[in-house]
Amino acid sequence: MTYENLSPIQFDALREIGNIGAGNAATALSQLLDQKVNMVIPTVKIVTFDEMMDLIGGPDASVVAILFRVFGDAPLHVFFVLSIEEAEVLVQTMTHNSTFSLMDENSANKINYSVLEEVGNIVAGSYISALSDFTNLNFQPSVPHLGIDMAAAILTYGLIDISQVSDYAIVIDSKVNSEDSDNTMKGNLFLLPHPESLQTIFSSLGIKEYV
């Protein structure tokens, strides 16, 4: 099936996936940070590869991304994307070390990278397990892969499979925001289903309308 002719019901189903997944992820993040975390209603977009990079500030914006390859019944990629500053705030909150800087080689040690990977693991893990409960499908996420670089350089990894069959990607974009008096932290959760996975997901939800 192609992305271009998804029905409104199918769009709604994908938005609901984003909703449930991000709701769970926000709860997990809230417990982890011991702070109130809000989520924004997810958006489902069919975008060209260039447009996808614009969703997170342009192709050469520096970002921190934690990538999960998800295997199982319906393979997909999940990215948890933060700006450099947001990732620093996150690590500072977790480690109670307010001087941490990602771009400073001395302070950006392994423990701090590991903190980021673990946060990504918890956030994306809860997203994926909600997705699994909702669809009754089996998902097996990989270990987290941390990347700190230009947005396009990192996100194209999620496009390698998709780009073999399409010039568009479907992005389920959910945002979670923490509310701290000093710092706000916004994270984007990107779900990139492989084209053949869409069919599996829709079938599992009982959506038989392929028009």
Place this chain on the structure above:
Amino acid sequence: MYKVGTVVRVGIADLNTVREPNTIRTLGLGSCVGIVIYDEQKRVAGLAHILLPDSSVTKQKSINEYKYADTAIPVLVDRLLEIGARKHALKAKIAGGAEMFKFSSGSDLLRIGPRNIDASLNELNKLKIPVIAQDVGGNIGRTIEFDPATAKLKIRRVNREEIII
């Protein structure tokens, strides 16, 4: 007199050509490869930003030729000849092809960066276009900009010094 040029932007799976005093740029190359082909005397250049090495394995019926190394490079050469470049004078510089993530297991598909480099060099070799300089591999993203007036390729990387090849 000093002339101010504009910057032509090339997207992902895209290509374009440029003439002095303009420059041409593409952003955020990861595993993708940016291939610059130019005619130094005529001061024209073209840039292709390829995403995948090989069009023969595609499952698509109609393909975007700009997406694959083996199809984008010949198209780029044709476009350059149309705007006055000379076939025998063409030279190339390439950048990109990083491995942004190291996966311990996984298919060959994931080593896409090195495969993109190989496919690009292979195609350039087939067309007898010499590769003058390259900055490829590693695990870093690159933004590149080529100036046809000087034939220099400027490479910007996150948190590192800019280099010119």
